[in-house]
């Protein structure tokens with residue numbers, strides 16, 4: 712299901728909304744933020760009107776790190792075999808998880824809206840810095 716996750720600019724709460732694409736507006740739980748979701752794919756962020764997005768794995772980064780950490784902890788027991796094995800597990804898990812699209816400016820995450828346009832690339836630090844500075 713299509714879902715939007717972001718931090719509210721007003722009350723700083725992180726929230727997730729699931730919404731059908733036919734819905735014309737999305738509201739944060741506190742009601743301070745609204746967004747207009749037009750048809751997919753977006754050209755502008757429905758929250759901040761930013762035109763640049765990047766893609767990343769929807770895979771939970773914390774889970775990924777825990778798997779690698781577990782591999783490292785098991786190294787003495789498994790004579791070092793656990794690490795490459797769990798790196799493989801991590802890679803396989805990550806491969807199964809679809810990419811999500813993230814807005815450069817407001818950090819809103821767009822999950823499962825459909826195929827991400829080819830023009831949306833992985834996170835670029837130079838672009839990211841531009842938005843952080845602004």
Ligand SMILES: [Zn+2]
Pocket residue numbers: 719720721722723724739740741742743744
């Ligand atoms: Zn709020």
Ligand SMILES: [Zn+2]
Pocket residue numbers: 756757758759760761814815816817818819
């Ligand atoms: Zn945005």
